[in-house]
Amino acid sequence: MMHEEIVVKGAREHNLKNIDVVIPREKMVVITGLSGSGKSSLAFDTIYAEGQRRYVESLSAYARQFLGLMEKPDVDQIDGLSPAISIDQKSTSRNPRSTVATVTEIYDYLRLLFARIGVPHCPACGETVVRQTTGNIVDMVALAPEGSKLMILAPVVVDKKGAFEHIPEQYQRAGYARVRVDGVIYALDEFPELDKNYRHNIEIVVDRLVNDSDSRNRLAQSVEQALEIAEGKMVVYNADSKESAMHSLMYACPNHPEVAIPELEPRTFSFNSPHGACPVCTGLGNRLVVDPELVIPNGRLTIAEGAIRPYNRINMDNWYVKSCRLSVKNMVLACTSRLAK
Secondary structure (H helix, E strand, C coil): CCCCEEEEEEECCCCCCCEEEEEECCCCCCCCCCCCCCHHHHHHHHHHHHHHHHHHHCCCHHHHHHHCCCCCCCCCEEECCCCCCCCCHHHCCCCCCCCHHHHCCHHHHHHHHHHHHCCCECCCCCCECECCCHHHHHHHHCCCCCCCEEEEEEEEEEEEECCCCCHHHHHHHCCCCEEEECCEEEEHHHCCCCCCCCEEEEEEEEEEEECCHHHHHHHHHHHHHHHHHCCCEEEEEECCCCEEEEEECCEECCCCCCCEECCCCHHHHCCCCCCCCCCCCCCCCCCCCCCHHHHCCCCCCCCCCCCCHHHCCCCCCCHHHHHHHHHHHHHHHHHHHHHHC
16 A cells, blocks of 8 residues: 655654654655754655665565665654665766766666667657568668669678677678778778777678669578678668668568668667767757857948957957958958959
């Protein structure tokens, strides 16, 4: 049965003088008082300590040996208490990527939960996406213009750190001759030396063909082979348009087959990872931009008259400002001469 209140009786930790207090649940409660009056003793050393102790006692004996035994606070009775989380103001981080969820590590569990039971939807129409088949992928690749030069690639390393020195020998034995490393094609026997501290993308070149009716069977075999090598993923590079398209056996929208959604992973829901961060703000939640109206509040003024507001406090006779004025003057003269011609 869920209690509606947390009832503390006979709290005597530190400066607490055998006090009784009733705290409502599911409410934001603020404990105030003078310095040394026992605010932290009640919140952290009594209520939080008892909640954590009960949580540890509910675990198995095997788990408790790693967490250690916690002492019972000096209190007669606490009712209506659930496992508690403490956020201490001394442990906060100045990192702009730190939030309440990351500091308390709740975010790790939420990302895991979303990755395992989440239902992906199409960003274009909002419909639930379904897994693709090899036949669907072949049909989508065949939609390329007739006569297009296509390269079928198997991505064996996707945005991972390492030198990957084993790849040339492993795939040469399998009969492959070329590889694309970070967008550049190499022969496998000329595999470049990679910096293990940087992230790399490595794709095995499975086949190079021209998209026409005669090569349809060959295309289907190459697609199937690439999906097998890369565990359900493949990339098609169009040499004419210089564009690459990722396909996988994971998820795709039935109404927008060109929209491919990768397998849901915990890093997909992390703003600290490039795989889940917003590409505009890079996961920070805000971005710095220049407001033209603040830089040039009055467009009718010249540079010498102070049109550029940040320059107002700069000596207009110094070398830098004179150089800028001369450059602008030369640009105006050049444009004028071109218009005259």
